[in-house]
Amino acid sequence: MSKIQLVAEAKLPTKFGIFRMVGFEFADSRKEHVALVMGDISNSEEPVLARIHSECLTGDALHSLKCDCGFQLETALTQISHEGRGVLIYHREEGRGIGLINKIRAYALQDQGMDTIEANEALGFAADERNFAVCADIFDLLGIHKVRLLTNNPNKIDTMRNAGINVVERVPLNVGENRYNTAYLTTKAEKMGHFIVHDEQHDNHQHGVCCSCQQEQLKSK
Numbered sequence: 001m002s003k004i005q006l007v008a009e010a011k012l013p014t015k016f017g018i019f020r021m022v023g024f025e026f027a028d029s030r031k032e033h034v035a036l037v038m039g040d041i042s043n044s045e046e047p048v049l050a051r052i053h054s055e056c057l058t059g060d061a062l063h064s065l066k067c068d069c070g071f072q073l074e075t076a077l078t079q080i081s082h083e084g085r086g087v088l089i090y091h092r093e094e095g096r097g098i099g100l101i102n103k104i105r106a107y108a109l110q111d112q113g114m115d116t117i118e119a120n121e122a123l124g125f126a127a128d129e130r131n132f133a134v135c136a137d138i139f140d141l142l143g144i145h146k147v148r149l150l151t152n153n154p155n156k157i158d159t160m161r162n163a164g165i166n167v168v169e170r171v172p173l174n175v176g177e178n179r180y181n182t183a184y185l186t187t188k189a190e191k192m193g194h195f196i197v198h199d200e201q202h203d204n205h206q207h208g209v210c211c212s213c214q215q216e217q218l219k220s221k
């Protein structure tokens, strides 16, 4: 497989501020990834606040409560904009690498009682099919070698370090817990070693999707 290349860039104004959007592509497979960069990252000595965000159409764009992705995406972009400097790699590995349609199939099995990992395995996939190494190559192409990584996933940290990216700090990203994703978060913590801190109160009053509040909202409709 060829190495990923930086192929396009442009300004992207968002509700979180103005980013530089950088497009990356593998010449052979045409597989695409994108990074949103804010501020001056040219000083390679100053660690960059960085997020590797794996694609989740349902959570990121369709407001699903089954996972924490949408909340993490918003929080990461907010934190980067507060610092005025940082990068978010939008890692196009939908459904932990199994793709959108297979993720829907996995959700159907979860509706019957399987957890995230059991559902993936019942479909013939590993628990996690993602390849994070490409993100180290993207950091490298952006001239970033020292990061404070926004994640709860130890595997992302290990993969970056093994690829020569200096992760000087893990910045936790525990947001978005609600009644529909508690089991998903528990599976991540218990079976995948993620650093999940359960929030007894849930932190979603601010998002209007707290378990009980949401119930009330749904009932009143």
Ligand SMILES: Nc1nc2c(ncn2[C@@H]2O[C@H](COP(=O)(O)OP(=O)(O)OP(=O)(O)O)[C@@H](O)[C@H]2O)c(=O)[nH]1
Residues within 6 Å of the ligand: 052, 053, 054, 055, 056, 057, 066, 067, 068, 069, 072, 093, 094, 095, 096, 097, 098, 103, 106, 107, 116, 120, 150, 151, 152, 153, 156, 173, 188, 194
């Ligand atoms: N196969 C599968 N993928 C899922 C499911 N729910 C969310 N995803 C995908 O999981 C990926 C996000 O992975 P997570 O385990 O939530 O988080 P992470 O990226 O490993 O770790 P953080 O950096 O802490 O967010 C995205 O690609 C989602 O599309 C599911 O039930 N099954």
Ligand SMILES: [Zn+2]
Residues within 6 Å of the ligand: 056, 058, 059, 060, 067, 068, 069, 070
């Ligand atoms: Zn998700």
